[in-house]
Amino acid sequence: MATTPHHPAKRIIMLVLGIILILLAPVVGALPGPGGIFVFAGGLILVLRASRWARLRWARLKRRWPRLGHLADRVMRRRSVQRRMARLRASDAETLGTN
Template sequence: MTFAMPSLRVYRATDDLAREIVARLVRWGLVLLGLAIVALGVLIAPLPGPGGIPVIVVGLMIVLRNSFYARRQFVKFQRAHPKMVFPIRRLLRREPEVLPVFWQQYLRVERLVLPKRARFAVKVRRRFMRRR
């Protein structure tokens, strides 16, 4: 009775080098894809509606996940302006909270743009919360 020995693959330094090169190429490709999506969002932004902003955010998410330099710049910006970056960080999480971020930003814009007597989002929220 003869048993065949399973062949063990010997990993070499060239295999590790090839994996590293492929990983870097993929990372660079994703960064370029993210930058292209950001450029597309900038082109779409002048059109009516909020079409450009979500596209820009998706492109930035791709770039931030794959570029160490962009991530460092983002952290520096976050330390300088934490209130501005917090909503973006909430959207970059694994399970992003899209509706709460949208609502919070809507309230901020309403507070900046409308006088106190013309703001209606807070009144609607209070009316809705009382019914529960």
């Protein structure tokens, strides 16, 4: 689970920087290349790490649209996805071993 920074100033700086990057993403997206996607993802990561409110909203979004949430988690290389994939592989190996 992503933890929030301990110092309030660090958390606020991360939150503000993340919001700026998210707002800057459409501007960068107008330039040639996929830069806007990476800027948005970086901003989203910063906001999710700094804000409990944003993490709760993110969890709700993932429950409503699980395919999109799973794809975004894989792109952000979140530990929860890595654990989930390892459990899925282990359960698949067990079912194949019993047949």
